[in-house]
Amino acid sequence: MxxxxxxxxxxxxxxxxxxxxxxxxxxxxxxxxxxxxxxxxxxxxxxxxxxxxxxxxxxxxxxxxxxxxxxxxxxxxxxxxxxxxxxxxxxxxxxxxxxxxxxxxxxxxAGEAGIVVLAGTGSVAVGIAERGAPYVRAGGWGYFFGDRGSALGIAREAIAWAMGAADRGEPSQLGAAALRFFGAANLHDIQNAFAHGDLSRPALAAFAEQVLAMAPSERPSVPIEAWFVRTIAAGDLAALARAIDGRLPPTTVRR
Structure with a gap:
């Protein structure tokens, strides 16, 4: 069989x-x-x-x-x-x-009670209160409305952070990293490549690995953009787990 x-x-x-x-x-x-x-x-x-x-x-x-x-x-x-x-x-x-x-x-x-948070190209969480019970889901709203904390969400947040710095006329570590990663002359090139389909969502999401590598393991003494982007992403994923936890009988969920 x-x-x-x-x-x-x-x-x-x-x-x-x-x-x-x-x-x-x-x-x-x-x-x-x-x-x-x-x-x-x-x-x-x-x-x-x-x-x-x-x-x-x-x-x-x-x-x-x-x-x-x-x-x-x-x-x-x-x-x-x-x-x-x-x-x-x-x-x-x-x-x-x-x-x-x-x-x-x-x-x-393996079908037991608990919550699983997935963060790949997108992000979603799912949980059950006991074996055989209906699944409860949070997130999974897609790249336009959701996917916060995912690889795509991290890359999107990092580039948006860099664009905000460009608007203020400030230097940006994330902006410089994005230009190197995508081989772009400026941030407008990245925006246009994504808008016209030349830069796919998986290719954009791949930038997340670079962002996470730039983030220090502990809170820095001076502002480091990548650390804040990573911290925001971690909070977004934790929020998905909390959303599921609040909808399941709390005494039956294995933690």
Whole structure:
């Protein structure tokens, strides 16, 4: 019996094929599985999942048309019917599609009570009060309205901080770092590249690693922009966890 797990995120899609004993036979990757800027029926998610599953089957030494007994698919931002998974995994006898945060929670806590905060390209938190209880979610509002504390949120905050300094005619460590990182002549070039689609969200989010590397581990004696950006991001992620905690029976959540 073959089973599959798929994690469709904003930057990439990952799949794994395993047997009934839980042994991983092959892994594969595909492109991003989000629908930002895409119509709902664009087929982008199905194509990303098919590529990741196909790569996983190939890595396992299986043919592309080999049937699966079951597949669980986690998709970024998914709020549809879990039973609609067959359109994403037509080769599976049984398939379920859920929000990718639910898959992450299962991987971290194996279905037990608790809260998981995810901070990748985007940010979201999910929790349950007890095994089998409904999931409660906070965040996951997308790059325009939310994703604070995520890699994209950190990069966005850092560049906004640099732009504010430019408006005031002040030097900016973050601004100089951004120009070096993106190979831009000025901050307007970065803004225009993102606005016209030449700078993707995953590519912008990659700047977060540079920002975090610039931040000292303790509060600096003089203002350091990166430290404040990191501190704000940490507070945003903590706020997601608190939001979930406030909606679950507090005595049943394992901390």
């Amino acid at each position: 073959l089973v599959a797990g798929v994690d469709g995120g904003q930057s990439s899609t990952r799949a794994a094929i395993g047997d009934a004993g839980g042994r991983i036979l092959g892994r594969g990757t595909g492109p991003a599985a989000d629908l930002v800027g895409e119509p709902r029926d664009s087929g982008r998610q199905r194509a990303a999942i098919a590529r990741a599953l196909g790569a996983a089957k190939e890595a396992a030494g299986l043919t592309a048309d080999v049937p699966l007994a079951a597949a669980v698919i986690g998709l970024t931002g998914y709020d549809g019917d879990p039973r609609n998974a067959h359109e994403f995994a037509p080769s599976a006898d049984t398939a379920v599609v859920v929000h990718d945060a639910v898959v992450a929670h299962a991987g971290a806590l």
